Amino acid sequence: MSRQISGKTIVAGVAGQPVWQSLSPLLHNAWLETAGIDGVYVAFAPPADNFRDFAHGLRGGAVRGINVTLPFKEAALSISDRATPRAKRADAANLLLFEADGSIIADNTDGIGLLAAFALQAPGFDPKAGPVVIIGAGGAARGAAAAFQAAGAPEVRIVNRTIAKAEFVAGALGECGRSFHLDEARGALAGATAVVNATSAGLINGGRVEIPLDATPETAVIMDMVYTPLITPFLQEAQALGRRTVDGLGMLVGQAEPSFEAFFGRPPPEGIDVRALALAAVGAAA
Ligand code: ATR
Numbered sequence: 001m002s003r004q005i006s007g008k009t010i011v012a013g014v015a016g017q018p019v020w021q022s023l024s025p026l027l028h029n030a031w032l033e034t035a036g037i038d039g040v041y042v043a044f045a046p047p048a049d050n051f052r053d054f055a056h057g058l059r060g061g062a063v064r065g066i067n068v069t070l071p072f073k074e075a076a077l078s079i080s081d082r083a084t085p086r087a088k089r090a091d092a093a094n095l096l097l098f099e100a101d102g103s104i105i106a107d108n109t110d111g112i113g114l115l116a117a118f119a120l121q122a123p124g125f126d127p128k129a130g131p132v133v134i135i136g137a138g139g140a141a142r143g144a145a146a147a148f149q150a151a152g153a154p155e156v157r158i159v160n161r162t163i164a165k166a167e168f169v170a171g172a173l174g175e176c177g178r179s180f181h182l183d184e185a186r187g188a189l190a191g192a193t194a195v196v197n198a199t200s201a202g203l204i205n206g207g208r209v210e211i212p213l214d215a216t217p218e219t220a221v222i223m224d225m226v227y228t229p230l231i232t233p234f235l236q237e238a239q240a241l242g243r244r245t246v247d248g249l250g251m252l253v254g255q256a257e258p259s260f261e262a263f264f265g266r267p268p269p270e271g272i273d274v275r276a277l278a279l280a281a282v283g284a285a286a
Contacts, residue, residue: 003033003040010039011062012263015054015076016069019043021228024067026281027256027274028263035269051075058098065097065263067256073139080106089150090143091172095259107262110140111147113255114223118194120254121246122221125194131155133192135185135211136199137165140225144196145169149176157188159211161199182209189215195222197234202226208233213241224248228282249278 014024020043028041044066046054051072056079058066068076073092077083080096081103087093093106118125132148134141137160145156156176160166163181170177180188189195195216201207203226211234213222222238227248235245253275260268268274 004038005040006038008038010037010064010264011042012039012064012066013042013044014067014069015044015046015051015072017045017048017071019045019069022069023252023278023281024069024256026277027253028260030272030274030277031260031268032264034272035264035266037264037266039264041263046072052079055079055096055104059102059104060098061100063098065095065259067259068094068096077106080104082106084108086111086146086150089146090139091146092139092143094255095262097262108143109255109258109262110143110251111150112258113251113253114144114147114196115151116254116257117223117246117248117250118221121250122194122244125221125244127151127153127194130193131157131191132194133157133159133188133196134169135159135182135195135197135209137162137169138198138200140200141196141198142169142172144198144225145173145177148194149173157192159185159188161209186212186215189213189220192216192220195220195238197222197224197226197232202232202234213238213243216241216243218242220244221246223251225251227252230279230282249275249282252278 032039076093083106087106087108090108095107097105132153157178158166158170159180161182166179170179201209221244223246224232224234225248
């Protein structure tokens with residue numbers, strides 16, 4: 001990389017455990033280089049049980065801000081001094097900003113990323129048009145549910161292996177939320193406009209969640225948050241049924257864009273295809 005590190009370099013990064021596989025440094029540094037911004041984006045792997053001390057150490061001008069990934073998204077919100085409404089709604093943060101006065105602001109751009117991916121890969125999809133289904137009831141599912149609710153979805157159906165967790169997530173959505181056990185997925189999928197796999201099943205080698213996607217209307221859009229591989233078995237099945245699909249890489253890029261602007265004060269530059277870069281990296285790692 002031809003960039004120089006100067007006395008004015010703005011430092012940002014991503015914190016996760018593990019973090020080596022994160023594509024965020026690739027995306028942000030490509031944008032920084034193209035825009036000619038004096039900044040750098042690095043990866044941090046704090047201890048899993050002490051996010052607070054790690055984050056406090058970045059305050060007071062050391063680092064401008066960080067993205068936060070698994071397993072720290074809930075901890076990031078809890079150690080912040082202030083949080084945006086969308087971080088509160090998702091009950092998690094994927095973005096922390098370290099202010100000049102020493103305070104920490106929590107934000108969440110995952111919802112923007114999710115909707116941006118739909119807008120790009122399923123043009124014409126309207127979250128207001130009907131019920132959406134989220135498979136899973138962990139942090140990722142909660143964030144997706146909050147984003148669809150905020151975008152005007154009339155009903156958000158939470159389908160999960162552990163029904164108590166589905167009930168909890170659906171309950172937080174008020175009138176808009178409904179919960180289903182995984183065994184009742186067929187009923188949940190009927191009439192759905194979109195289905196999002198937000199389980200961690202695909203993150204584990206060979207793991208997958210069995211969902212009867214044939215129960216969805218032909219017009220339903222199917223998304224998987226996992227992007228390794230880009231076309232997961234879940235998306236393969238959806239495509240075999242002729243459904244439109246949205247991949248997790250679209251969401252990754254979609255959440256990175258507003259994060260970049262928060263760190264470096266301007267939107268990512270045009271003229272560089274970071275999706276292609278990320279795809280090459282994923283391909284190389286596969
Ligand atoms: P995250 O914060 O990434 O969402 P999480 O909080 O651990 O991770 O949640 C993982 C979700 O994936 C849960 O909804 C989990 O179901 P349970 O609540 O029943 O544990 C779901 N999940 C993981 N592996 C699964 C599998 N093999 N089949 C079905 N659901 C699975």
